[in-house]
Amino acid sequence: xxxxxxxxxxxxxxxxxxxxxxxxxxxxxxxxxxxxxxxxxxxxxxxxxxxxxxxxxxxxxxxxxxxxxxxxxxxxxxxxxxxxxxxxxxxxxxxxxxxxxxxxxxxxxxxxxxxxxxxxxxxxxxxxxxxxxxxxxxxxxxxxxxxxxxxxxxxxxxxxxxxxxxxxxxxxxxxxxxxxxxxxxxxxxxxxxxxxxxxxxxxxxxxxxxxxxxxxxxxxxxxxxxxxxxxxxxxxxxxxxxxxxx
Amino acid sequence: xxxxxxxxxxxxxxxxxxxxxxxxxxxxxxxxxxxxxxxxxxxxxxxxxxxxxxxxxxxxxxxxxxxxxxxxxxxxxxxxxxxxxxxxxxxxxxxxxxxxxxxxxxxxxxxxxxxxxxxxxxxxxxxxxxxxxxxxxxxxxxxxxxxxxxxxxxxxxxxxxxxxxxxxxxxxxxxxxxxxxxxxxxxxxxxxxxxxxxxxxxxxxxxxxxxxxxxxxxxxxxxxxxxxxxxxxxxxxxxxxxxxxxxxxxxxxxxxxxxxxxxxxxxxxxxxxxxxxxxxxxxxxxxxxxxxxxxxxxxxxxxxxxxxxxxxxxxxxxxxxxxxxxxxxxxxxxxxxxxxxxxxxxxxxxxxxxxxxxxxxxxxxxxxxxxxxxxxxxxxxxxxxxxxxxxxxxxxxxxxxxxxxxxxxxxxxxxxxxxxxxxxxxxxxxxxxxxxxxxxxxxxxxxxxxxxxxxxxxxxxxxxxxxxxxxxxxxxxxxxxxxxxxxxxxxxxxxxxxxxxxxxxxxxxxxxxxxxxxxxxxxxxxxxxxxxxxxxxxxxxxxxxxxxxxxxxxxxxxxxxxxxxxxxxxxxxxxxxxxxxxxxxxxxxxxxxxxxxxxxxxxxxxxxxxxxxxxxxxxxxxxxxxxxxxxxxxxxxxxxxx
Numbered sequence: 001x002x003x004x005x006x007x008x009x010x011x012x013x014x015x016x017x018x019x020x021x022x023x024x025x026x027x028x029x030x031x032x033x034x035x036x037x038x039x040x041x042x043x044x045x046x047x048x049x050x051x052x053x054x055x056x057x058x059x060x061x062x063x064x065x066x067x068x069x070x071x072x073x074x075x076x077x078x079x080x081x082x083x084x085x086x087x088x089x090x091x092x093x094x095x096x097x098x099x100x101x102x103x104x105x106x107x108x109x110x111x112x113x114x115x116x117x118x119x120x121x122x123x124x125x126x127x128x129x130x131x132x133x134x135x136x137x138x139x140x141x142x143x144x145x146x147x148x149x150x151x152x153x154x155x156x157x158x159x160x161x162x163x164x165x166x167x168x169x170x171x172x173x174x175x176x177x178x179x180x181x182x183x184x185x186x187x188x189x190x191x192x193x194x195x196x197x198x199x200x201x202x203x204x205x206x207x208x209x210x211x212x213x214x215x216x217x218x219x220x221x222x223x224x225x226x227x228x229x230x231x232x233x234x235x236x237x238x239x240x241x242x243x244x245x246x
Numbered sequence: 247x248x249x250x251x252x253x254x255x256x257x258x259x260x261x262x263x264x265x266x267x268x269x270x271x272x273x274x275x276x277x278x279x280x281x282x283x284x285x286x287x288x289x290x291x292x293x294x295x296x297x298x299x300x301x302x303x304x305x306x307x308x309x310x311x312x313x314x315x316x317x318x319x320x321x322x323x324x325x326x327x328x329x330x331x332x333x334x335x336x337x338x339x340x341x342x343x344x345x346x347x348x349x350x351x352x353x354x355x356x357x358x359x360x361x362x363x364x365x366x367x368x369x370x371x372x373x374x375x376x377x378x379x380x381x382x383x384x385x386x387x388x389x390x391x392x393x394x395x396x397x398x399x400x401x402x403x404x405x406x407x408x409x410x411x412x413x414x415x416x417x418x419x420x421x422x423x424x425x426x427x428x429x430x431x432x433x434x435x436x437x438x439x440x441x442x443x444x445x446x447x448x449x450x451x452x453x454x455x456x457x458x459x460x461x462x463x464x465x466x467x468x469x470x471x472x473x474x475x476x477x478x479x480x481x482x483x484x485x486x487x488x489x490x491x492x493x494x495x496x497x498x499x500x501x502x503x504x505x506x507x508x509x510x511x512x513x514x515x516x517x518x519x520x521x522x523x524x525x526x527x528x529x530x531x532x533x534x535x536x537x538x539x540x541x542x543x544x545x546x547x548x549x550x551x552x553x554x555x556x557x558x559x560x561x562x563x564x565x566x567x568x569x570x571x572x573x574x575x576x577x578x579x580x581x582x583x584x585x586x587x588x589x590x591x592x593x594x595x596x597x598x599x600x601x602x603x604x605x606x607x608x609x610x611x612x613x614x615x616x617x618x619x620x621x622x623x624x625x626x627x628x629x630x631x632x633x634x635x636x637x638x639x640x641x642x643x644x645x646x647x648x649x650x651x652x653x654x655x656x657x658x659x660x661x662x663x664x665x666x667x668x669x670x671x672x673x674x675x676x677x678x679x680x681x682x683x684x685x686x687x688x689x690x691x692x693x694x695x696x697x698x699x700x701x702x703x704x705x706x707x708x709x710x711x712x713x714x715x716x717x718x719x720x721x722x723x724x725x726x727x728x729x730x731x732x733x734x735x736x737x738x739x740x741x742x743x744x745x746x747x748x749x750x751x752x753x754x755x756x757x758x759x760x761x762x763x764x765x766x767x768x769x770x771x772x773x774x775x776x777x778x779x780x781x782x783x784x785x786x787x788x789x790x791x792x793x794x795x796x797x798x799x800x801x802x803x804x805x806x807x808x809x810x811x812x813x814x815x816x817x818x819x820x821x822x823x824x825x826x827x828x829x830x831x832x833x834x835x836x837x838x839x840x841x842x843x844x845x846x847x848x849x850x851x852x853x854x855x856x857x858x859x860x861x862x863x864x865x866x867x868x869x870x871x872x873x874x875x876x877x878x879x880x881x882x883x884x885x886x887x888x
Contacts, residue, residue, distance in 0.1 A: 012800065030527045030640075038532055038751070045749045045795050045804055053801055055320060057493040059533045061634065062418055063324040085637050110464055111801045118441065121321050125433035129426035130385045133308040134301070134703040135376070137383035141340065144394025154387040154412060157419060161323055190385045 001027040001088060004096040005040070007052055010109050017109065019098070029089035033076065034059060034066065036088055053112040061085040061225060064160030067167070068113050069100040074164035074223040082162060082225040102167035106174070106210045117163050119209040120177060126205035127198035128181040130190050149187045156183035158226040165220035165228075171212030176220035178202050179236035180228045186239060196246065199239035248778045249867045250823060256859060256873035261365035261665040266879055267347075270369040273665065274708055278715035285310035286436075288714050289473040291458055293445045293500055295322030297417070297695055298678025299479025300424035301702030307431030309707060311714075314471055315428065316440045316460060318495055323425040326481060326493040327698060330417025331538035331631070333401055333409035334381075334695040336374040341398060345406040347371045353404060354693060355880040357583055358658075358686020359833035359849065361513070361857070364879055365665060366683045373700040378410055380703055384423040388412050402539050402583065402691020409692045414538050414630045420695055424702070443469070444806065445500045446734045448476060448507045448674060451726035454719060455674035459727075459734045463806065466799040468734055470727050474717040475673045475710055478504060479702070482657035482679040484517065486814045486821065487766070488758025490654035491523060491536040497810040498817045501661050501680050509669040510859040510871060512662035512682035514817065515825035518689055518834045519767050520655030521587035524638055525607040534653040535638055537610075537631055539691050542580045542587070544615035544624065545648070547571050549608050553598040559609055559647050570594055578887040585688045585834050585847070586887060588652035592767050593845070595651075602649045611647035652767060656694060658685045658834060659824075662859040662873075666709035667701060670861075673719075675710055677701035682857070687833025738798050741808045746791030750808040753788045757811070757818060760784070765822050770838045774826040778819065785815040820860060820868060827870065830854045842884075851882050 002025045010017030024040050031039075034056050041051035056066040061082040068083050070076035076086045091097065099113065107115040157180070165176035182199050185191030191198070214233055221230045262272040280288065288311050292303040295317040303315040317325060337350040350371040355362055382388065382396070388410050389397040401409035412419040431437040442463040449457035449470070457472035483498035484490035505511045522537045548569045550562055570590060572579040582590075591608050594600065601607045616624050621644060625632070632643045639649070660682040667675050667683070678698040685693060764777035788811065796802040831840040831847035832854070840848045855877075861869040 028528050028530065031530050032532070032638075035530045035532050039530055042749050042751060045793055046747070048795060050796055051804060053803055057319060057324055057495050058326060058329045059494060060329050060535050061637075062415070063319075063326070063328050063493060065319060065324045081637060085634075087638065087640070089640055114801065117320055121323075121429060121432075121439075121441075124426060124429045129430045130383065131430065132380070132383040132427075134305040134380055134427075134707065137376070137379040140338070140378045140382040141395055143382075145390055146394055147390045147392050150387050150390040153385070154389075154419075157387050157422065158415060160418075161321065184387065185385050188385050188387065190383055 001029060001091065001093040003027055003091065003094070006096065006098045008100045009052070009112055012111055013108055027088050029087070031088045032059065032084055033070070033086040033088065034084050053114050055114050056084055059084040062160060064162040067102055067162045067164055069102065069167055071098050074102070074167040075225055080225055080227050102163050104166045104172040106172065107163060107166060117161070119211070120161050120163065120174070122209060123174065123178055123202050123205045124181065127194065127201035128185070130185060131194060143189050145188060153184050153187040156180045156187070156228060156232055159228055160226060162225060164223045164225065166211065168219040168223040169212065170217060170219065171215060173214045173220070174206050174209070174211040175214035175233045175236065176224060176228055178206050179232035182236045182239060183232040186235065196239055196243035199236060200243035203236065203240045248775065248823060248826065250827070251867055251869050253861060253869040253871045256871050259363065259664045259873060261363070266364060266368045269365050270372055277708055277712035280711050280715050282310055286312055288312060288717050289314065290475050290477060290710065291316070291471060291473040292477045292479060293458065294325065294479035294481060294678070294680070295425070295428065296325035296327035296479060296481060296678060297421055297424055297698030298702040299477070300325065300421065300428050301699050302477055302479060302677060302706050303437055304424060304427035304431050305703050305707045307434065307436035310436065313431070313437040314440065314473065315437050316443045316445060318442065318444045318463065320441055322428055322439065322441065323422060325421060326496055327695065328418045328421045329493065330695055331414040331536065332540045333399065333411035333416045333692040334377065334420065335408050335690070335692040336378045336410060336696065337371050337408060338375055338378060340396060341407045343406045345408050349406065350374060350408065352880055354684070354690060355686070356885060357688055357690040359688050359885060360686065360851070360855065360877060360882045361832055361875065362684055362686030363875065364877060369705065370684050370697060370700050373704045374696050376704060377696060377699045381420055381423050384427065386412065386419045386423045399540065399543065402581070404690070414540070417695060420699065424699070445480070446503060446809070447730045448504045448671070449722065449727055449730045450507050450671055451723040454672045456719065456722045457727070459730045464801050466797070466802065468731060470731060472722050474714055474719050475675065477675045477677060477706065477710070478661065478680050479678045480680045482660065483817055484654045484657050486758065486818050487654040487761050488754050489526065489531060489534050489762070491520060491534050494533060497813070499810050499813045501676070502813040502817050504661060504669070504671070504674060505862050508671050508862065509674055509676070510662035510861050511659070511820060512857050512859045513659040513687070513824065514821040514860065515765070515828060515835050516658035516687050516833060517654060518584060518656040518658060519588040519652045521584055521591055521652050522610060522650045523653035524635065525602055525649055525651040527603065535634070536653070536655060537635060537648065537650060539584070541610060541628060541631060544619070544627070545580065545610040545612050546614060547580050547608055547610055549594045549599040549601060555599070559601070559611070568594070568599070575887045582887045583688060583690065589767060589836060591652055607649040607651045609647040610650045612643060613647070616644065656689055658682065658687060658689055662857070666712065667706050668709070668713065673713060675706060677706050687835055737809065737812070738805065741792065741794050741805060741812070742798060744789065744792050744794070746793050748791050748793060750792055750794065750804060750811045753784065753792060754807070754811045754814065757781070757784060757814060761818055761821070765825055768836050768838050769825050771826065774822050777822045778826065781815060781819045781822065788812065788815065823868070824858055824860065828854055828858065849884065855882070
């Protein structure tokens with residue numbers, strides 16, 4: 001396959017940035033999207049150019065480090081797929097592909113396609129945990145958990161923290177990310193004691209970081225590589241309201 | 247580097263004496279305690295935020311130490327522990343199927359092919375039960391039964407059902423548990439987090455590890471961080487092979503540079519080749535993806551009976567298929583341990599019966615499982631793995647058997663540590679995959695998560711106290727810091743100044759191919775000597791001809807890679823030397839010269855029942871120190887899974 005890439009290049013936070021066009025040839029349909037960029041980068045290095053910086057690590061769709069807006073869609077058009085798991089067989093020969101970083105004020109660009117997502121860590125710091133120091137836990141079977149609850153908690157817990165939800169949201173909201181963690185912990189008996197304080201602290205932190213509010217457009221869940229359901233946001237709002245009513 | 251010298255044996259790994267079940271209890275009691283008020287005056291650096299590092303940093307923070315945590319990723323939650331699929335072993339015996347701490351200990355010592363320390367492994371089995379309790383209390387959503395209790399499964403060659411799991415994402419869920427505990431401590435102010443920082447050297451002053459030199463990967467600034475003790479939890483070195491199931495960023499730099507500072511490197515040749523990975527599809531391949539070996543519980547492994555059989559798998563009738571694992575190992579069948587399954591796959595491919603491009607693959611077939619259990623049941627168990635396979639290969643495993651091939655997955659070798667997890671540099675502790683201690687020559691499935699969390703939550707936080715009780719250790723000698731910093735800067739400047747014609751990745755790929763061919767699944771004296779000849783030549787070319795673009799004062803991913811590749815060259819050489827010296831076969835180390843009449847690995851207990859701990863020497867001639875392994879409880883036998 002031969003492709004034309006339009007890639008966002010920005011040398012650092014103070015650079016304005018611009019789209020730059022590259023031609024790539026002999027792309028194999030079995031390549032992953034990132035492998036296609038690897039090949040381009042190898043060429044750029046040999047030509048003495050600065051290769052395109054992008055975040056990636058596991059390349060198995062689980063670490064959440066990669067993420068690009070591809071043809072206007074976070075992680076590309078294939079549903080429930082991270083950028084690293086997107087393969088070139090889903091593109092047409094001769095196509096032009098536009099590649100941009102996540103764009104949201106709380107995710108400032110570091111370089112090219114690399115953004116700073118540390119705001120997510122601070123949301124977790126606000127309350128995304130169960131306070132249980134090592135060594136203090138009772139026997140694992142002392143508290144049975146209904147299978148349905150455990151399964152639903154698991155579904156929410158699969159969030160990989162990639163930030164695609166924020167990139168896709170017209171409001172730049174981090175609601176899906178925050179709600180996934182709140183839902184995961186609030187469905188389990190272990191998460192009950194801190195349930196309301198957790199919801200309040202995490203939502204408040206989301207606001208402090210400058211993420212927008214949720215207006216139920218559902219773009220987030222559409223691009224989420226793990227298919228975190230929109231209902232998690234309803235649960236978050238419910239817990240948040242209860243916490244504020246107290 | 248086929249020359250080395252032999253130094254004095256390591257006589258004491260500091261495990262307490264007495265009955266094995268009392269040793270850890272004894273050590274916990276004999277370890278000095280640090281007064282709670284003094285803990286915050288003691289600083290501990292933890293490098294790496296996977297299961298071992300994340301849990302250690304969180305726990306040390308909970309205990310009240312002043313902790314500094316470092317990772318190269320943008321957040322601690324990305325560490326590669328997250329990719330572990332299958333599960334975590336624990337001797338809970340919730341099934342009443344005859345499991346016990348002793349049995350887990352026994353299985354692990356035997357599975358490690360009698361090259362692990364009994365005392366360490368027993369402690370691991372003891373602590374395993376606490377890990378599950380801790381994880382459940384944190385809200386880790388393990389799979390459960392309808393009665394609300396935890397589900398378990400049998401995994402990777404175990405005959406009891408002791409593996410706890412969270413669908414195919416056990417590593418992710420356990421890591422998020424540790425990550426959340428870590429973030430809680432960051433919020434509490436006990437842990438200071440440094441993301442996008444890469445450790446480039448250890449500061450050793452007055453014979454103690456007192457800090458690290460790191461590079462801020464965003465600004466390029468070289469920083470010094472000082473402490474009373476340093477913990478390395480930086481994972482394994484499987485990426486020396488370029489293609490592996492490790493994350494792209496996994497590297498050996500932290501442990502290698504600690505090795506150069508005096509930490510012994512133990513059993514570097516012990517590498518685990520995982521039998522069920524998606525085969526290589528082309529030259530551009532950047533990494534290999536593992537398919538959880540839980541798939542072997544229901545999938546059947548086969549190749550065509552005939553050589554060069556190009557028929558579609560569905561067109562090959564049963565009597566023309568060779569279910570070779572079931573044939574050769576009737577007792578364990580498709581569930582034989584990883585090293586055995588991998589070598590069997592290599593053997594049938596070497597015979598010309600492999601499938602897929604290049605004949606480097608075998609089938610993992612779910613046809614019978616789907617017929618027996620129904621498609622829905624198979625989907626419930628393995629749905630996400632099947633999806634993952636289809637996404638990568640474009641083939642649907644419900645209709646066509648998966649193609650799998652072994653790939654480098656885990657490294658049992660690592661920095662040598664004593665029973666307290668302390669390296670040969672006082673104050674430098676090493677935990678998780680980065681150390682060598684618990685898996686011997688072969689790690690059993692679902693034991694990596696167990697070891698990482700055992701080290702981080704339970705073992706290190708106790709043993710490091712004994713060391714820190716003598717602290718704080720006062721000011722750090724300025725010269726030692728300056729020397730380490732200059733060494734780091736010089737290496738970076740040197741990489742940037744070559745300006746040659748080959749990229750770091752092209753060297754890395756070539757080195758990896760060489761290691762796979764000569765120091766991979768099967769090793770011979772000839773292949774290893776060839777590698778030892780070729781590696782220095784390639785390294786020389788690297789330093790003459792590598793091209794690193796950009797500068798050191800910016801985010802520069804080419805520079806990052808070049809630095810790691812440089813260290814992989816040195817490590818590769820030591821791996822080959824270690825493999826050459828160990829003329830026996832054991833676990834993941836198969837020397838073709840040492841096999842029995844059936845082609846199975848043949849240990850040489852008389853000459854090799856020891857740990858090979860290598861001391862770095864600037865002269866290029868490393869010094870070998872042996873630590874004799876004694877088996878008081880599990881009698882050494884030839885492993886048999888037939």
